[in-house]
Amino acid sequence: MDRQIKEILESKVQQCVRNDVELSEKMKRKKASLLSRDAEIIKAKATGKIIEQVEREDYSDIYYQAHFQYLIKQHKRFYIEEEVEKRKASFYKNSLISDDEVTDNLHSQSPDLELVTDESRDMETRTPYRYDRRKAVQYAERWWNDYNPAYKKFTDDCTNYISQCLHAGGAPMRGFPNRNSGWWYNNNNWSYSWSVAHALNLYLGTSKTGLRAKEVEDPRELQLGDVICYDFEGDGRFNHNTIVTGKDAYGYPLVNAHTYNSRMRYWAYEDSSAYTPNIQYKFYTIIDDY
Incomplete structure (x- = not known):
């Protein structure tokens, strides 16, 4: 065969x-x-x-x-x-x-959830950091078609992989042990925002300390190490995430991803089996906190 x-x-x-x-x-x-x-x-x-x-x-x-x-x-x-x-x-x-x-589990199915944050507590434990985009991209390149044994491997692994890349770039965790709060991974436990596509989208759009991001309108505004979130059906539930690892000749992002592992793929995902004409995107650029 x-x-x-x-x-x-x-x-x-x-x-x-x-x-x-x-x-x-x-x-x-x-x-x-x-x-x-x-x-x-x-x-x-x-x-x-x-x-x-x-x-x-x-x-x-x-x-x-x-x-x-x-x-x-x-x-x-x-x-x-x-x-x-x-x-x-x-x-x-x-x-x-x-x-x-085979398109089973092509993108993650997000459970119903509502992230809860306690910003007053987060501010007390605030850890300044500067996001190292080079290290985030190096990690994304090293593990785009492999799985770091230091972390659990998920069937829908896209968001777990993106979270690992962000953490490799120095983004600090917060919220442990509340799975609905913050963004974190600890031994064999993790927040929803670490592993669920829609939860990471919610977190990046609302976080005021620790790992933070700013939403931009044009994908050309993104830098290496930034994140794109995908709502394939356009129903408001985001079900895939990628990390920017390159740019094409016109300045548009090329991205790496897991679940259906890919490297330097054009950001729009028009060639994906999950693509629909209703697709919606969110573009997040990571903010330094120092």
């Missing part, structure tokens, strides 16, 4: 670098987004790793992890975008009948 998966990926790579009528809707949106930015895929590479194989008479399902690398050219600039997908290839008598992305 390794050979079949390799052949599937080779076919997808060829589709990526030419205008192929068989392109998936996701890849069509990706190419349209690139075209609107005067960018194009110059070269693509893909590798696969089989996760599970399920056999039943003449049928077999192969669950595998596909790691795509795209060399993007935009004017005279080049950069590499990377993305990891979980996919399912189905065969009948060793002939491929379907190959689809």
Whole structure:
């Protein structure tokens, strides 16, 4: 089955670098987004790793992890975008009948919650800090497709990963042990804002001390190490977060993320399987406290 998966990926790579009528809707949106930015895929590479194989008479399902690398050219600039997908290839008598992305848990489902803060207490324990954007980005690059064993790995890991990046940049924790309060991780316990996408969005929009952020209107105002929150359905519940790790030729953010691990991905997520025309964004730039 390794050979079949390799052949599937080779076919997808060829589709990526030419205008192929068989392109998936996701890849069509990706190419349209690139075209609107005067960018194009110059070269693509893909590798696969089989996760599970399920056999039943003449049928077999192969669950595998596909790691795509795209060399993007935009004017005279080049950069590499990377993305990891979980996919399912189905065969009948060793002939491929379907190959689809597995979209379960594509983005986090936020529980109903209301963050509670005690600012008077927080001010008493205030710890001045200066956010080290370089260290935050270094951490984001080191762990974009891996998991730091010092932290719990979540099925929906996007916000946990962003929180780790922020903490690596020096953002101080506060609120322990109240899970509804502040932003913190302690041994095998953590605040909702540490691990839940909507909760981190609420926290960044309201925090007055410790880790704080300012909302801006234009994504080009963001700096490296800043955060973008995504509400894919446009229903007011934010369900994904990314961290800015680069900029394209026009100054728009390129981002890293977990859950469906990606690196240097264009911020708008128009090529995501979770994307809808109703998508809403919030752009947060991290504020120093000193």
